Amino acid sequence: MWSGFEALIPYFGGKRSLCPAIFKEIGRVIPQADWQDCTLVDGFTGGGAVSLYAKAQGMRVISNDLADRSRIVIDSLIVNDRVTLSEEDLARLFVGSTSSAFVEQNFVPAMFMRKHAQFLDQALGAVDAIEHRTKAQLLRLALVKYMLKITPYSQIHSVNYFQSLEDEEYHRLGRSRTKKIPYTCMPAIRILQEARAQINRAVFPNGQINEARQMDVFQCLDEVQADICYLDPPYAGAQPYEVFYGVLDQILERRRFEPKVSDFNSQDAKRFLQQLLEAARKFRVVVLSYGSQRYSFEEFQQAVQAVEPAARCYPLNFRYAFTRKSDAESVRKELLAVITR
Numbered sequence: 046m047w048s049g050f051e052a053l054i055p056y057f058g059g060k061r062s063l064c065p066a067i068f069k070e071i072g073r074v075i076p077q078a079d080w081q082d083c084t085l086v087d088g089f090t091g092g093g094a095v096s097l098y099a100k101a102q103g104m105r106v107i108s109n110d111l112a113d114r115s116r117i118v119i120d121s122l123i124v125n126d127r128v129t130l131s132e133e134d135l136a137r138l139f140v141g142s143t144s145s146a147f148v149e150q151n152f153v154p155a156m157f158m159r160k161h162a163q164f165l166d167q168a169l170g171a172v173d174a175i176e177h178r179t180k181a182q183l184l185r186l187a188l189v190k191y192m193l194k195i196t197p198y199s200q201i202h203s204v205n206y207f208q209s210l211e212d213e214e215y216h217r218l219g220r221s222r223t224k225k226i227p228y229t230c231m232p233a234i235r236i237l238q239e240a241r242a243q244i245n246r247a248v249f250p251n252g253q254i255n256e257a258r259q260m261d262v263f264q265c266l267d268e269v270q271a272d273i274c275y276l277d278p279p280y281a282g283a284q285p286y287e288v289f290y291g292v293l294d295q296i297l298e299r300r301r302f303e304p305k306v307s308d309f310n311s312q313d314a315k316r317f318l319q320q321l322l323e324a325a326r327k328f329r330v331v332v333l334s335y336g337s338q339r340y341s342f343e344e345f346q347q348a349v350q351a352v353e354p355a356a357r358c359y360p361l362n363f364r365y366a367f368t369r370k371s372d373a374e375s376v377r378k379e380l381l382a383v384i385t386r
């Protein structure tokens with residue numbers, strides 16, 4: 046897979062491996078030679094895979110997502126095309142007095158060991174004092190990568206993991222979680238140095254002025270002008286992003302709050318999906334990807350074609366490409382709809 050993706054955070058539902066298929070569809074309508082004259086809007090940027098890939102293809106990119114966790118990626122790697130992180134920048138995370146003990150007070154021992162929490166409180170406070178917005182966002186990106194690196198399955202809801210480590214009860218961890226122990230025990234600087242190298246390799250200009258948006262997708266689609274619209278909404282039946290990333294989101298804002306779940310996860314998900322397609326009518330190419338958790342391929346196709354009768358829909362072997370071929374359910378995991386005008 047393309048090495049630029051290493052700069053991104055491992056994102057729930059991220060579409061790194063779907064990029065070749067998405068851009069092949071775009072290439073059927075707009076030849077690759079013309080991509081540098083095109084703008085792609087990514088309505089739900091998430092971890093940034095599709096936006097970064099589009100940027101690398103030379104397209105102008107407008108990346109939108111409601112979440113701060115995504116805005117950090119967008120500012121660092123999509124909009125930014127020259128600012129990188131130096132060793133000195135990393136050193137700034139380790140100096141200065143801690144103004145808040147938010148992580149330590151709220152997430153120890155459930156989500157982190159005390160030493161991690163104290164470092165995070167110190168480092169996030171140090172980043173807040175940095176006036177250069179892009180540097181600050183790059184450092185936040187490095188810190189998010191750090192948090193996900195030290196936790197099992199790259200998720201910050203590792204119940205009992207850190208407590209079991211503190212108590213030296215390694216037998217409680219199970220084999221897959223023990224894989225993270227070297228990172229959990231490693232000095233923060235070593236993990237951050239690796240993150241810095243990965244991030245810096247993915248900072249590049251593409252001859253365009255790429256833009257960030259942080260708003261509801263409907264407002265974004267209404268405001269922007271673009272040729273290509275990529276839509277990857279949260280899926281009905283899947284865990285809401287605001288819950289999955291609840292702890293991370295609270296750490297980034299340094300306050301406790303109840304997650305406000307996206308409309309796309311609601312019981313009315315199909316209606317929102319159809320409204321989304323209506324809102325995307327002004328774009329020449331629309332690519333929509335969707336998970337098959339709640340709706341079968343047939344239901345998805347019916348919902349899409351009720352709004353866009355000429356849409357081409359098909360299931361893709363995506364994450365479960367290595368499962369048994371006979372097991373139809375396990376291979377039909379990602380649904381794609383392509384609309385062209």
Ligand SMILES: C[S@@+](CC[C@H](N)C(=O)[O-])C[C@H]1O[C@@H](n2cnc3c(N)ncnc32)[C@H](O)[C@@H]1O
Pocket residue numbers: 056057058059060061088089090091092093094095109110111112115260261262263277278279280286307308309
């Ligand atoms: C399936 S993920 C996108 C994954 C992304 N394509 C990637 O490759 O990483 C969906 C994203 O939609 C965002 N989101 C949810 N509701 C939204 C809304 N109403 N407007 C904009 N973004 C929203 C979530 O924060 C989440 O990052």
